[in-house]
Amino acid sequence: MKKHWYDYLWIFSAVYLLLGFFNILFAWIGLLCFFIPLIISIAGGGKGYCNRYCGRGQLFSLLGGRFGLSRKKDPPKFLRSKWFRYGFLLFFFTMFFQMLWNTWLVFEEVHGLRQIVTVLWTFKLPWHWAYHGTAVAPWAAQFAFGFYSVMLTSTILGMITMVLFKPRSWCVYCPMGTMTQLICKAKSGRDVSVSQTQGQNIGRI
């Protein structure tokens, strides 16, 4: 199968995660992974980001597929259920806004910069080696620490489900994927629950 330039975006994802270990300010670049999927889906491009440009998905595909780090087992049914996917989206955004609130508190000088990366919303890891002083305002650095925490956490979760289930199991409950699919549903205004399987296509044979 012919390779395209976007089939190598896994390199971008891998480099992004590595850069966070050297200079936390690179975490800001990760905003691209938030805005591009939204822009594509709002502009009518459907889930083009997930389908083509998601470097993280490609990375899981590579590690779990070619490198054999996945058991390639079916995920439990709850993982693809609506309540779990929408619930995880809600939880993810609650934590995201909490991170924004912490950034705001630093901006308002309520508390100082905390040079930590919080993994899985629980484990606070010292990350001072990746911060090199006063080049940017403390709030900008705080956002970088917070945003990198989000990106690292989702990568770890994705890796865990990659190993346990199929390589791209993360795609099933990825909050960005759920959100862009919701946008597509809202835009099309179509109730897909009417036709559960593609039985009507049988006429195309």
Next chain:
Amino acid sequence: MADKKMCRKAFIERTECVACGCCVKVCPKDAIQIEKGIFADVDLAKCVGCGKCARECPASVIGIREVLV
């Protein structure tokens, strides 16, 4: 009337499909497309029922069934 025969075809549970597009990438016949970013859709005329999509689907919502065509 032409004789009908049993063929293997891929079927997708649309309500549970997350439209990630993993199946599209592995389909050797380009028989799958993502419909409006909502679910994957199989062109049964092109599908040869090889099962690559079913193995790849991270949500495991693709099944291979025998149908009369």
